[in-house]
Amino acid sequence: MSNVHLSSASALERLAARRTFPLHARTGVCRNLFGPVDHEELSRELKSKLREISEDDQRRWDYNFQTDTPLDGPGRLQWEEVEGGSVPAFYRETLQVGRCRFPVLLVRSKPALGGMDTPAGVNPRDPHQELVVSASSSPSPQGKTAALESTIAGGKERLNQENRSDQLNNYSGITIKPAPCAPAALKRVSSSSAAHITDFFVKRKRPGDSKAACDHPGGCPASAPAVPAEQTPRKRLR
Amino acid sequence: MELLCCEVDPMRRALPDPNLLYDDRVLHNLLTIEERYLPQCSYFKCVQKDIQPFMRRMVATWMLEVCEEQKCEEEVFPLAMNYLDRFLAVVPTRKCHLQLLGAVCMFLASKLKETIPLTAEKLCIYTDNSIKPQELLEWELVVLGKLKWNLAAVTPHDFIEHILRKLPLPKDKLLLIRKHAQTFIALCATDFNFAMYPPSMIATGSVGAAICGLQLDDGESSLSGDSLTELLAKITNTDVDCLKACQEQIESVLVSNLRQVQQQQQQSNPSKMVDELDQASTPTDVRDINL
Numbered sequence: 001m002s003n004v005h006l007s008s009a010s011a012l013e014r015l016a017a018r019r020t021f022p023l024h025a026r027t028g029v030c031r032n033l034f035g036p037v038d039h040e041e042l043s044r045e046l047k048s049k050l051r052e053i054s055e056d057d058q059r060r061w062d063y064n065f066q067t068d069t070p071l072d073g074p075g076r077l078q079w080e081e082v083e084g085g086s087v088p089a090f091y092r093e094t095l096q097v098g099r100c101r102f103p104v105l106l107v108r109s110k111p112a113l114g115g116m117d118t119p120a121g122v123n124p125r126d127p128h129q130e131l132v133v134s135a136s137s138s139p140s141p142q143g144k145t146a147a148l149e150s151t152i153a154g155g156k157e158r159l160n161q162e163n164r165s166d167q168l169n170n171y172s173g174i175t176i177k178p179a180p181c182a183p184a185a186l187k188r189v190s191s192s193s194a195a196h197i198t199d200f201f202v203k204r205k206r207p208g209d210s211k212a213a214c215d216h217p218g219g220c221p222a223s224a225p226a227v228p229a230e231q232t233p234r235k236r237l238r
Numbered sequence: 239m240e241l242l243c244c245e246v247d248p249m250r251r252a253l254p255d256p257n258l259l260y261d262d263r264v265l266h267n268l269l270t271i272e273e274r275y276l277p278q279c280s281y282f283k284c285v286q287k288d289i290q291p292f293m294r295r296m297v298a299t300w301m302l303e304v305c306e307e308q309k310c311e312e313e314v315f316p317l318a319m320n321y322l323d324r325f326l327a328v329v330p331t332r333k334c335h336l337q338l339l340g341a342v343c344m345f346l347a348s349k350l351k352e353t354i355p356l357t358a359e360k361l362c363i364y365t366d367n368s369i370k371p372q373e374l375l376e377w378e379l380v381v382l383g384k385l386k387w388n389l390a391a392v393t394p395h396d397f398i399e400h401i402l403r404k405l406p407l408p409k410d411k412l413l414l415i416r417k418h419a420q421t422f423i424a425l426c427a428t429d430f431n432f433a434m435y436p437p438s439m440i441a442t443g444s445v446g447a448a449i450c451g452l453q454l455d456d457g458e459s460s461l462s463g464d465s466l467t468e469l470l471a472k473i474t475n476t477d478v479d480c481l482k483a484c485q486e487q488i489e490s491v492l493v494s495n496l497r498q499v500q501q502q503q504q505q506s507n508p509s510k511m512v513d514e515l516d517q518a519s520t521p522t523d524v525r526d527i528n529l
Binding site for chain 2: 027028029030031032033034035036037038039042043045046049050053056057
């Protein structure tokens, strides 16, 4: 026979509370507070709440999350298609097998230039790496960092340019037309049938709406809902 | 054969990090962001039609009992109440769904703060099986969506260590003061009057009430009455009068809670079961506090 000794008393106490809870032994805490729940009504309520949330999200991002496509209309945001291989590794699709993650190489209608050499998406410590991207040599950490930095710097530059162009547009009074991104996006969906939100990125905010967007973090400035969305409250009692 | 199972406490906790606790920038950041996580409005007046203040108290008491029975981390209950209040401030809710909401909020808060979180099945049992685990999981998404996935809310607990280390407190009393302050914070979370107060004020008031309650002001003059309040107010940058009012409010809530418990004990026959129920409805240790 063996004597098993648990070292910590508090460990035992917690195990008793958490794991070996006698489920049928009702304590006074097990109680129904407000009467029976109508499960059908609850499920209807659930559907309507989820619809509300998804509509809010759609308005907020000008993006249809069900069909995974940007909205057509001239909304607050414009989406532009970019090559999957040109985004940082973090945004790329991976496939988890057991405890390892592998980058997914999508077969596209257009041959992706950066598609074949995307070693940044592979964990250098991943022992199975060579099985997946056998052609690619593992990049040195320095190279990877440099690549990342250049991406970040490029992003910043782009942002600055956009801000500048927005300012210019403000002065000249030119309104920015929505980029013709939707047809391209739709075409791509039909060709590869797997669009990802990271295939698009927000090109620019329209200057006129950017202020309204700041006032309404919920992203529904035009049609005010009956109940206000969560906002930063004012300081109280100070 | 002797088998020694050297399993350590399954609740692995990080040690207090001096880099976080001894840096005033952390405190200042907490003070800056805390108001983002307050409920937007006093929702009984402007949003809710079916839910009354006493129902919030009922569901809060039940949630506290569940957290205590499951030995949850101290932060779980106030955090769950924060989710509940923020949800109710934006979504009109029917009273028959209030307990489900409470369970979902505990589920989320526990997942955020604990190494071994509460399970959906267990929480459903605590509702006397009036809801199904599937429903709990579905509504989890609704609550997350309505809170815009902003779950890392600042709670009064985040301030306790920052406040305590700036007070000239006797080392041997520190544990007790912390425990009483935590109890006061739980008490405040059950009371809607505190729902719109900034967490830093509740924390400061709770520490003040704990120190006053333990009568630690004998030797140290800076721990007595007004000078303590001034010291506390300076730490969290709170208005002295507001803080004083808050601390008095906390103390009066404690007194009314104790009175309630006493009445219940006098009325009910002292069978063991009922006594246990009574104890559960008041946070532990509240009765030990000497006013």
